[in-house]
Amino acid sequence: MAGRHHATNESTDRAANDDANDAEANGDADRGTPRGTGPSRRSFLTHLVAAPTLALVTRATADALAAQPAHAVVPSLPAIADVIDLGDLFILAGAPTSALLALAVETDGTIRFRLPREEVGQGLTTAVAMLVAEELDAPLAHVRVELDDARPELLFNQLTGSSNSVRSLYGPVRQCAATARARLVAAAAHRWGVSPTSLTTANGAVRATDGRTADYGDLAAAAADPGLVVLGASPKKRAGHTLVGQPTGRVDARAMVTGALQYTLDLDVPGAKPCVVRRPPTLGGTVRTVTNLAAVRAMPGVLHVVTVATGVAVVAETFGQAIDAKSALQVTWGPGPADRLSDTEIRAKLRAATPPLLVPPLLTPYVDAEFDFAFVSHAPMETNSAIADVREDRAEIWSGLKSPIVARETIAADLGLPLSKVQVHVVQAGGSFGRRLFFDAALEAARISKACRRPVRLMWTRVDDTRHGRMRPATHHRIRATHLLGEVLSFEHRVAAAETDFRHGLGEIITATAAHLPLGIGNATLAQTLFLTTVKSPYHFGLTTQALTEVPTGIPTASWRSVYSANTRGAEEIVVDELAARTGRDPYAFRRSFLKTDAQRAVLDKAAKEGNWGRPMEAGCAQGIAFHEEYKSRTACLVEIDTRDPDHVRVTRAVIAVDVGLPVNPRGLEAQMIGGLTDAISTTLRAGLHLDKGLPLEGSYSQFHWAKQRDTPRDVRVFVLPATGDEPGGAGELGVPAAVGAIANAWARATGSEPRSFPLDFDVDFTPYPR
Template identity: 75%
Template structure:
């Protein structure tokens, strides 16, 4: 971006607060952890994944760009992706708060891939607000300070006596100067360095209050531009014929000449993932794609189905023989199916590849890695590949990968023209990345009314982290004490996210990955949704074994007052223990992660056990300091809906190397009729710094729904989703 005398551009270059605080916390905790008992679980209790991401991004966290124009408009370039989580609104609120401008005056633009940000342009793990909270406030405070200094010079007065209000600097005598009128003077090099301090949080008037999304009107009116809405000159529609099994390869295209003669078809090219058709319209591309006669090579899991994979997972989670222990023992096993991310917007990208340069547009949560990978694929220097980040229509972890962007670049290079590539819904379900299936073995040992040991062994199909997170973990894990240094990517992520919040004596978690070559990816809550969901079911069963009420047992077992406050609020507002008709019941779950905690109480109608419905939900969350409570409520509601879906009905069946589900009608994600008519969400008062929220709501809700179903039906659900029939005719391969 060019510096303009007619606009105000500020880079924050000295705001080490967040990085220093994180560093001090880690340094101070390290020796104590080793003194207690060296090893991975103890270190993981001190550091969560958000800490790792914040630490990795700290060296470039200050490289934020904010501009105040002569018209007074404020624009901020956000080095994260907006995937529907409301991040642009929350960041706009932080900027508006510090600058004292109306929220509607702030425009947030998504930043292009910026390699100089290193690990500071990664969106994931509920970390965006946690890592941006202080840097954004400091950046906006620096801008405000320069505007105030410019006004002081103009009026010949002391800057300390000036105030800001509604986009203007205000003098004690009532004089005002709009930010627009001060923009050029504030940008002048002669103004010199200006000290800036963000407002104390006690002075916030916007942050912490519910605000509607700044992009809501554009979304509901169709004005919001997603990738395929972009008007890129000359870009032609493109679709890809994909193999009949996962990871299959192209041997020969047997009717290319005939397909090229079809109406509107411009080109047919082979790429590593299939055969691409470029046409004048998407309808013509679809028809031509379906008409292709392709001889396919073998895939990576040909012949494997659900039972084969589950057998491998059960074996991987096997527990060695243990000697008898005093007291009682509870053993439980759980299986969770593969799950599609199923974002409303399928994979898509636009690419314009020339001999000496390339430009790509796509929804990307890891744009720097996308840029580097595409540049290497095209044989171009990184600085010759421009990657524009576009707002996404959903992600849930899916857009950590850039499959469509890489495909579009390959096709554009091969056919010598710009292309706009779209995955069909069937392709997105069947060949898109998925949450790995998992198998869980839990053993709880108890004596004298207390749990004295808790072991959780998890086996999972290997999760692919080749989207930048692995590099971040490599860069940061070596700076941490103890066992995290030598742990693998998956192990670090697992042990920094999965924590049992209860005093259950000696508590251990182990993860074993089964290396099947499948297109997997992090799915909302990654390991926690299944792992902590299963644990919350066991907590209910432990309470029953010990003759205790599930809420009272949790309350007595939780580790601190903040956790108990969340649980108590949920039980009170949800009227825990109230009488329910036969076949209906309440269930509760608790979860803590990313410095936040939540409890979920649901009521379920399972009078027909094959068609259960959650009829009521009460959710309580403590996220430290909510920036936009309304946005937080939306995230918790989304987490509840994901939990209802994947606990009760939604999953992928693998059959002979390919998922059977190919549409929303087959992948039974919750519809409006499956959503509870009554949902009440309570956000506890602000304390401290913001915690993570995007993934927080799923695990507690999974446990609550499963527990309610168990109480309503008198069963112990062990396989999820609980209703998982193939009640459809699969699409042809």
């Protein structure tokens, strides 16, 4: 049995009315509600498009009315992100196609769901499997979540990012599964000649009051009957959940630890040969000549040596032979767009581009602070990789992709093939943190396969991935806060950043093409939109302004976990501690006084209580605390740090409290928050990229100092607050900003120094690999 449905949303009272409208709109077999008894297809689609807009307005108005009285004397006006955030925009853009989901119940009782998102280790497949199992009253072990291929008909609805997957899928997936359950019940009712309302479902079966049962597998064929009469289907209310909200282990955990889980380079694609690329000595450099081409082609195992836009590709029988041949190449290179840029020049450019502050500190005390954050690699465990099989009349691609629609559309155009002749398979990836929003490897592999006229298995080496991969932009921050008589009167924050590349658009070709328009129109517009719909202050700090200026550099960049918030809110939380010190207040109590809502204070209170805030610490050790709110979720982080060994500063303990509205899988949330903490430890203390004449010096994990096990706290406790709403908020990016602020604040209290440049320990303590 397979079905497609239109989504409903209990919080906005959208009617289910699935079957008749599905059959008309999608050509599906489902027919249950008599024509004429429900809204027409036109009116239903109008309601579907309008409802998210009304929901956003209603939600924003309700939040404003429900805001708790401020303890601060000078309240702040809501920021744009308080009214509508980036996740809201994505949900609205994807609403017209959010119902195009595929679920199948097979005759053996297996339930297969095609997920139009990417799994990169964030636990999305587990959360979605839980939603399906919950609505179908089926064992979780019966559910198989499979990654869907690129589907251009989904438009904006197949991009994985902005902490939006669970938020956007929560309603549609539940409605899809609820519709399947209704059809299975209807099939059983027809078989037994009873009313569907007399039947119940449990443990993957339909049950009658007289004791008869029928497994879903036995009912699958009958449930797919086009003539079946089906009552309306509605997802369960939150009070009826038995699985959602329960801590649940990952459905793919065993496959991960046993090596059974297949990533791109594990796939057995017939004829695909190993491939690596010799890359330029500077970012974006070009190939001029290869002087020993014949000699390299004659090396053992070498099958092809071809020049592409990104370098010289070698295809061989084994990866070892390909790497040996790549190293032997003698190439003359042309310049890249950032050849003259090093850290000093980048920081000078950003400082010069930072707009002036508006509020002069003439009559009041104030805090001024400036911060620098270095470039950072995404550093996923799995490097960039792809398999491509390009023929004269068709192409097939396999890769870990977070924006597969625009990948397929771009590759088709680049190869000169009709879109219908290009198939792109989404493969589970070993990490992303924003990196796989871009499809560099897939496009590069397609070009190499076309040039060689054979399938290729492209692998970026670790050095390739660290030096030539995309990176989080360097940023400079200028903050001024004025205060008087214990009150904060104004808070200004100016951010200057190396331009973040958003040329993947919203996941499809229209916005991706628009992002290529000249500076100030295309990419810059996306940057400003993202900044304004994600960055906000949670405090009543009087006149509050936050602004972004971006500087084009020619350096390949991409969104990095938390995008602008990690640095922007991290820097702000440092200034909050300094404001507390200037006004003679405790950092926790100071925050509590200025937070806007009880929900925010509840999270902060939980972290402070469970972390025993204020406990005595030895000299050189200290606590730090910080808060962050984004994507309808909020978190507070308390850490303890030991700086007594300056060569090995360690976070020794962390306590995190998190409120995401409705937690689908609390265990997955714990993992997300611990991951955010690890990212914050790394980038706050030691991990960054030194740019030197157009190329990062770092080339591996041994040089890019990501936190190892000995650098992470043994004592980490995450407290997921009970459900405070009927829908989930975002969580993937939530954990980094508060942890950045907490770690920096703990370091400041332990050392008596003001943290201003990150990472704090940023020496070149290694011998860089040759260019």
